[in-house]
Amino acid sequence: MAARLDPWTEVLAALSLATDLANGHDYEKTLRSCTLAVGLAEAAGLDETQVRAVFHATMLRFIGCTSFAHEESLVFGDDVAARLAFATTDLGDKGELWRAGGEAMRGEPGALRRLARRSVAMLRAATGLRDLFASQCEVGVRFGKRLSVDDAVVEALGRIHERWDGSGGPAGLRGEALGSVVSVVQVATLAELLHHRFGAEAAVEVAGQRSGHALAPEVCRALAAHAPALFAPLRLGSAWDAFVAIGERFPMIGPEREVDEVVEVFADVADLASVYTLGHSRAVAETVVAAAREQGRPASEIGELRHAALLHDLGRVAVPASVWEKREPLTAADWERVRLHAYYGQRILGRAPALARVAELACADHERSDGSGYPRGVSSSPPGARLLAAADVWCAMREDRPHRPALSDAQARQELRAEVAAGRLDVEAVDAILGRTRGGGRSAETPVGLTAREIEVLRWVARGDTNKEVAGRLGISARTVGHHLAHAYAKIGVSTRAAAALFIVEQGLLQTDEG
CATH class of the missing domain: 1.10.10.10 (Winged helix-like DNA-binding domain superfamily/Winged helix DNA-binding domain)
Incomplete structure (x- = not known):
């Protein structure tokens, strides 16, 4: 019988592709890391409970990666490129930091401007790195708790930037205090990336160089001793199939393992990518659910619409925050990157069979009735997708953007009607959005x-x-x-x-x- 994942793990694995893209990695980097991490944990002598924690901690390793995107974009310009440039860097080595800073700013115009920004970035590095460590770890821990993963996984997410020599953060833990789970996750994540780029020999060599400094010596020795067997599954044709074969050993079952929470967490991951989109996906979900109820749609369809609304902008994480936060008019190249976020979202959501219907709705969110939308430029979308499109436009109008303040209720209504008149939005969908029953408001208790x-x-x-x-x-x-x-x-x-x-x-x- 073919290996199968439980729905929770399947959805989480598919959505982990978003964190791959947010860091500039190839698709399935996280899945490959999970496969390697489980083998490495066993080779290092961890027990089954610890191996299970390693599996889930590796899958969630980058869950907090968008939390510092705004700050990274202020220093480097392209925060996605910056995260990729620093991915294999020894952050305790000033020479490597300088080289990575130059790589991160390679797209900046002008040699003098690049040099100036690079110098400023390095001056900020000590404080900036500690802020980054704290942000990603705090957010990762909050997400881990919401996903109801084991305590050992949550603990590892809070220690992912610690170093064996005590020079990491946010707590400056040292040696055995890091714990076996995070030590394996750190080595596996780095080794997979190096193996994917340069091969097994380079992965083992670099891990050995960092043993006792950034990485746990015992885990690095296990990697070197078992390298051929550990890297063999990564050379198979399908990273997904290799991951499924491992993942079926660690099912997440029970009423507390709600797929809905996974979806909501990744909505927040996407929205954290810019200070202008905080809470946007939740607002769209609340709006589209109210409108769908107003239309009398069945509960199952409303549930699909809610998930589609929460995930409609998931591909946003692959586009730099500097594009989303640009105050001046976007260039043609900027617009191309913006349009690509819908394509990225489709690739991510299309990986999980459990999200097939949600993917169809979410990825049609930016299509328009006159064919002027993207990514496919089609004029016919499912009714649910047309409702979602109207909800998205409405919520965006009511939120601040870098080039304009939020529109008033009256202004947004007028603009939405203008979109109908121009043939871009569906009249029934807009009527439902504007006629939806308002909630009772927030409780006075804070x-x-x-x-x-x-x-x-x-x-x-x-x-x-x-x-x-x-x-x-x-x-x-x-x-x-x-x-x-x-x-x-x-x-x-x-x-x-x-x-x-x-x-x-x-x-x-x-x-x-x-x-």
């Missing part, structure tokens, strides 16, 4: 005792504002903003902008009562 002012400050900081910019918006001093922010961070248990942003999205605090 979570963990946050004050109204603290929530205000969190909203603007989550969107990328500095303390000085928030102070100007609210008419208070930057020092007062800092006090509010420190109190808010302490109450919600975070230390980074990204984790705070995720918190307010999860709690439904991003939008004001008026918007």
Whole structure:
């Protein structure tokens, strides 16, 4: 009998392709890493419970990768290219950091500009790396808890940037304190990437060079001792088939293993890629569900629409944040990258049979009734996709964008009607969106005792504002903003902008009562 995955693992594996693209990797990098990691864990003598944790921690290794995209784009321009440039870099080696910084800025125009930005980037590196470590680890831990994975997996996600020599972060753990699970994940993730690019010999050599510094010596020795057998499955024709053969050993079953939570987590992964899209996919899902209920659609179809709405922009992670956050008009090249995000989404969602119907709806979100949309430029889409398209346009209009502030309710209604008149949006879909029953609003009770002012400050900081910019918006001093922010961070248990942003999205605090 052919190997099969449980629905939770199948969907999570398919959506892991999004984190591959967000880091500039080839499709299925994460799947190949999982296959290698399980073999390496066994070779290193881990027990079955630990091997299971290694499997899931490797699958979720990059789950927090978009959390620092905004900050990376401010330094490097193309945050996706930057993550790829640093992927095999020893972050404890200043020479390697300098070379990787140059590679990350290769697309920047002008040699002097590249040199200047590279110099600034290296000056910021010490602080910037610690901020990156903290952001990705805090967000990864929050996602891991929402996915109800084992405690050992959550622990590993919080330690993914620690180093054997204690120079990593965010906690500066050293040696055995890292734990066996994260030590295997670190070696396997690096070794797979090096093997894919340069071959097994290079993977073993580099791991050996970093043994005792970045990586656990015992795990590096296991890699060297068993390299032929460990790398053999990676040379098979299908990375997916090799992954399935491993993954069926670690099923995720039970009522707590809801596919819905996996979908919602990856919606947040996509939205974290830009400060202008925080909570966007959740808002589209809420809007399209209300409109579908207004139309009397069956519950099964509404569930599919909700998942499609949550995942409609998943391909966004493959496009640099600098494109999404550009204030000036997009160039032709920028627009081509924007259009490609729908194609990337289709490739990701198409991998999981369980998401086949969702993929059809989500990937038609940017099509238009007059054939002017993308990626296929078709004029006929399923009714659900037309409803989703109208919901997406409505929500985008009601949100700030880098080139304009959010439209008022009246302005957005007028613009939506204009899209119908131009033949781009379906009239029945727009009627349903504009006529949907509004919810009862947010509870007056705020979570963990946050004050109204603290929530205000969190909203603007989550969107990328500095303390000085928030102070100007609210008419208070930057020092007062800092006090509010420190109190808010302490109450919600975070230390980074990204984790705070995720918190307010999860709690439904991003939008004001008026918007």
